[in-house]
Amino acid sequence: MVIILPENPKKYGDSLIFECNISNTILHEIANENIFLSDVLSAWSDVTHNLETQTSSKTILWNNTDITSNNKTFFYKDWFERSIKYVNQLYDYRIKDFDSFDNICYIYGIPSISFLKYYTLIKSIPIHIKSEINTNNTPCTQTTFVENILRRKNKTN
Numbered sequence: 001m002v003i004i005l006p007e008n009p010k011k012y013g014d015s016l017i018f019e020c021n022i023s024n025t026i027l028h029e030i031a032n033e034n035i036f037l038s039d040v041l042s043a044w045s046d047v048t049h050n051l052e053t054q055t056s057s058k059t060i061l062w063n064n065t066d067i068t069s070n071n072k073t074f075f076y077k078d079w080f081e082r083s084i085k086y087v088n089q090l091y092d093y094r095i096k097d098f099d100s101f102d103n104i105c106y107i108y109g110i111p112s113i114s115f116l117k118y119y120t121l122i123k124s125i126p127i128h129i130k131s132e133i134n135t136n137n138t139p140c141t142q143t144t145f146v147e148n149i150l151r152r153k154n155k156t157n
Contacts, residue, residue, distance in 0.1 A: 082108045
C-alpha cells in the first residue's frame with residue numbers, strides 16, 4: 001500500500017517527519033482532515049519514538065517536541081536545505097558549547113539575518129540534551145565539516 005502525503009508535509013521537511021519526535025498536533029495538521037493518514041502518522045510516531053536509541057547528539061532539531069519555543073517546534077526549511085538536521089551539527093566539541101553564530105554562517109552559508117533564529121533555537125534545546133552531547137562526545141567528522149563548506153562554495157559559483 002502506498003500512502004500519498006498531502007502538500008502540507010513540505011513545510012515540515014517532507015519525509016523528515018518520519019524521523020522526528022513530532023507532536024500529534026503537527027501530525028494532525030499534516031494529515032489535513034484525513035483521519036486514516038492521521039492515524040498512520042500517529043502510529044508511526046509512537047512506534048519510532050518508543051524504539052529510539054539514538055544519542056542526543058544525533059537528536060533531530062526539526063519538529064522535535066523536546067525542542068520548543070512558546071510550545072511550538074522548529075523547522076527552518078532554509079537551514080534544512082543546507083543539511084542542518086541534528087543538534088550536534090551546531091555544537092563545537094573543542095569548546096564544549098554551541099558554535100558561534102558566525103561559525104554556523106560560515107560552515108553552512110546561513111545568512112547573517114538569521115541571528116535571532118539561531119539564538120532562539122539554541123536557547124530552546126533542553127539542558128538534558130546539551131549535557132548528553134558533552135558526555136557522548138562524538139563530534140562531527142572533519143570530512144563532514146569540509147563537505148559542508150565545499151557544498152556552500154559550489155552553490156555560490
